[in-house]
Amino acid sequence: MSTEAPLISDPLMELVNAFKAALRPTSAPPSASGCPMAMPVTFAGKAAECSGFLLRVNLFILMQPQQFSLENTKVAFLISLLTGKALQWAKAIWNSNNPIINSFEQFTKHFSEVFSTATDTLTTSDQLFRLQQASVNDYTLRFHMLVGASGWNKIALLCDYRQGLNPEIRAAMALYDDSIGLESFLQRTTRVSQRLAACQPPVTAPQSASLAACSPVPEPMQVDSTRLSRTERNHRISLGLCLYCGHQGHLICNCPVRPPRPVVSTTHSDVETTHLTLLPVVLHTTEQSLSVSALVDSGSFGNFISQECLNQLQLSRQRHSQEYAVKTIQGKPLGRGRIRHSSPFITLQVGLFHSERIRFLVLENSTVSIILGRPWLQQHLPELHWDPCDITSWSDRCYEQCLSNIPRSPPILIHLSSTQVESPEPEIPPEIPAEYMAFEDVFSKQAATHLPPHRPWDCAIELLPGAQLPKGKIYPVHLEAPDDGG
Structure with missing residues (x-):
């Protein structure tokens, strides 16, 4: 059981x-009042x-x-x-x-x-503030999607919409005042954009010789050189994502990973350039030596070597234990934006005697062979003469480790002798005969170093009366130039 x-x-x-x-449809035909x-x-x-x-x-x-x-x-x-x-x-x-x-x-x-609360998305106000025009239709559609939840008044919305337009369309819309209203302004913007597009001259087919220069470069967002699907495009627009990389916080016009568009021709102008602070150095390996110029940069966070210089030394780069993101002073990625490799240990020689074993980070697409950054300057504490770039002094640590190969001459013995002008006072006073004891002070060495005291009287010199003076030539007090005439 x-x-x-x-x-x-x-x-x-x-x-x-x-x-x-209860919501399943019955077998009875639906009535006219059924839910549409x-x-x-x-x-x-x-x-x-x-x-x-x-x-x-x-x-x-x-x-x-x-x-x-x-x-x-x-x-x-x-x-x-x-x-x-x-x-x-x-x-x-x-x-x-x-x-x-x-x-x-x-x-x-x-x-x-x-x-409905997403911690990784921007608020509606932030999205409106960062919204920029790519195409007027897409820009206006995205703007309409954010207007309802923004809570902004009409004047603020119209001002924000105008600032997000392209400069060409924004200049054309300067003819219309804000009093026409937000919806009218949006409609006229669309019409102005369509008319400007119709007024543009037709694009002529390029010649066969320049086809390679005009062909667009495939981008990461384009799979097999095709554009985004309409579903994916609308999905990214609705979430405020970048149409290029799909990430949040920026739009396609400010995408940090989007490569610059190739151009057919550019106009070059002569500009004044500033010479970099380059220091001549020598790189030594077991096979060869290479003389290059190193950039001394106290603002660089590391020591770098270019990929081209590493190829000249016939050395292979190694995968670094840590990956670094490198940016310029404007916050843009430097080169490819990532440092993933380092060089093997290389002997770096600066000047005649300073040498060390150093490991560089590999920087691709660099115009300088070597960059000696802040770590190198903090380690050696050199004193630099900037124009021209030269090192005048090294730290005490360098004299112990990096400058150990300086040739040293044997010590030279120099014999010095000194002469004493005044002999020391004898410990035993000199022996004075008894007949000279009355003049003992004459034999005092200490008294001999002083002048006799001043006397208040004048000692007269008595002349012999009637004595004949000695005869001699009388010389003038002031010498006169000899007379050339005789």
């Missing part, structure tokens, strides 16, 4: 199944589809008021259209007997708060 376990019924599933059975609305599609929880799903549900209920007289009936109908994580959320709300299941307005409000 076998016993069957009682089936556990789910009240939510029973209600959903009963409601679906199609059944809304199911919703799985995608934030981009939430507002459209609620709109279809509200329209379906609005067209059949006799079937949705109760609030919980409307809620049950909405739940019957849920799948995936949205159904799991509704099941938790229903099983907990939350009061919002008795009010369709509160339920849809809470439903919108849960599923």
Whole structure:
């Protein structure tokens, strides 16, 4: 005798199944007053589809008021259209007997708060502010999609729309004042764009010699050189995604990964260029040596070598352990924008005696062979003479490690001798004979270093009366130039 376990019924599933059975068409022919609305599609929880799903549900209920007289009936109908994580959320709300299941307005409000908020998308105001024209029709369509949820007034919307236009169309629309209204301004913009396109001269077929220069380069967004499908294009426009790479936060005109368009011809003008600070260096490998010029750049985050220079040294690059994103001072990608490879260790010689083993990051499409950046400057602390670029001094660390091969001459012994002018005072005073003891002060060395004291009297010199003075030639006090005449 076998016993069957009682089936556990789910009240939510029973209600959903009963409601679906009530909505199945009967065998009777539909009446003229039948609902013209199609059944809304199911919703799985995608934030981009939430507002459209609620709109279809509200329209379906609005067209059949006799079937949705109760609030919980409307809620049950909405739940019957849920799948995936949205159904799991509704099941938790229903099983907990939350009061919002008795009010369709509160339920849809809470439903919108849960599923229509996307943390990775821009707000409507941000999307309007960043909206730029690619084609006037697409631009106007995208603008209409954002206007309803923006909350902006008509004047602000018209000003934002005008700023997003191409300069040519914006200049043509300068004839119209803001008083014509937003809708009239949008319609006239479309007509002006169509007329400007019709006035453009026809594009003549290029000659066969320039076909290669005029052919467009296939872009990543074009699979097998084909354009986006209309469905994918509308999907990206509705979500505010870039039409080129499919990412958020920018439009196709500002896409950072989109390569520049090739041009047929360009006009070159002579401009004054600034010479870079280039330092002559020598790269040594086990096979060869190569003299190149290195750019000393304190603003560079690393030390770089060009792919061309690495090829000249016949060295293979290696996959680096870390990938770097390299940008210019304007924030644009430098080269391909990514550094993924590094060189093997190379001997770098600066000057005659400074040498080191160094590993460079490989920079593709570089116009300079070597870039010595901030890490190299912080390591060696050189003193630079900028014009011309030369290193005048190295750090103490360099004298111990990088300049160890400097030839040293043997030490030279120099003998120095000194002469003392004044002899030291003898410790024992000199012996003075007894007969000279009265004149002891005359023999004092210390007293001999001073002049005798000044006397107040004048010692007269007595002349002999009647003595004959000595005869001699008298010379003048001032010398005069000799007389050439004799």
